[in-house]
Amino acid sequence: MGDRQIFPVQTNKTLTDNLATPLLPRYIKRSKTILSARTMPESFSPEKNASFVVLTGAGISQESGLETFRDPDGIWSKVRIEDVATPEAFARNPDAVHSFYNMRRARHKLATANPNAAHVALARLETEWPGEVTIVTQNVDSLHEAGGSQNLIHMHGVHSMARCTGCQHIVDWEGDMTTAHVCHVCGEPGGLRPHVVWFGEMPLELDRIQAALMDCDVFVSIGTSGNVYPAAGFVSIVQKTCRAHTVELNLEPTLGAANFDEGHYGPATEVVPAFVTRILGTL
Numbered sequence: 001m002g003d004r005q006i007f008p009v010q011t012n013k014t015l016t017d018n019l020a021t022p023l024l025p026r027y028i029k030r031s032k033t034i035l036s037a038r039t040m041p042e043s044f045s046p047e048k049n050a051s052f053v054v055l056t057g058a059g060i061s062q063e064s065g066l067e068t069f070r071d072p073d074g075i076w077s078k079v080r081i082e083d084v085a086t087p088e089a090f091a092r093n094p095d096a097v098h099s100f101y102n103m104r105r106a107r108h109k110l111a112t113a114n115p116n117a118a119h120v121a122l123a124r125l126e127t128e129w130p131g132e133v134t135i136v137t138q139n140v141d142s143l144h145e146a147g148g149s150q151n152l153i154h155m156h157g158v159h160s161m162a163r164c165t166g167c168q169h170i171v172d173w174e175g176d177m178t179t180a181h182v183c184h185v186c187g188e189p190g191g192l193r194p195h196v197v198w199f200g201e202m203p204l205e206l207d208r209i210q211a212a213l214m215d216c217d218v219f220v221s222i223g224t225s226g227n228v229y230p231a232a233g234f235v236s237i238v239q240k241t242c243r244a245h246t247v248e249l250n251l252e253p254t255l256g257a258a259n260f261d262e263g264h265y266g267p268a269t270e271v272v273p274a275f276v277t278r279i280l281g282t283l
């Protein structure tokens, strides 16, 4: 794709806002026209060596006791993004940012003991499907790892790691983080931050994600609102570049539901295992 800008930075804009954003590739605006001719083949049977890319969002972790961010009672209804989840907030008041993430990290550590049937089903797909299965998660919890997944990309980082703002060294992290902590590589005090992507920052490992998307045969979107770019644009990328079969699994149809070849709606712990069982049943 050369140096074309495929992935704009994460923003808090709505899908509608983003459709008017010039940063997006032009084909995303055309996606509705392209997709209107597509069918809903529930009897879809992938080739035995088909590669899967599975995008997951907060909806898959909800049944493990973790709140979503964007629902009416989600985290962003209680805490202002600009106070805790931007580089500017960290520069202005690092203690407040650490306090918020310390709380989140503790909560996520508890939840990690409780991967649900959807996480476990995806690990089973990775183990039993002959082709490659790559999970790209927007979640900063470690529930996919706890469920047994290995080929996993945390595009928004993960709570269980810290990054040095000085030397960029990344280290596993448990417990609270404060401005008193010293980077053990460069020795700088006060520079450690949560290894999560804040608003206004570029998601992680986009090259690896792009390569997986452009080479996949099946794209599955699970428990994600479809509101946050670049993830919301993945379905358009796979349909444009590799004509992948696309599936939405969510509690209810998202704003972008019409863009998928098939959709199944209900709790993640029901629709994800059912989908995985169906796919493995084609072997």
Ligand SMILES: [Zn+2]
Pocket: 164, 165, 166, 167, 168, 169, 183, 184, 185, 186, 187, 188
């Ligand atoms: Zn350092």
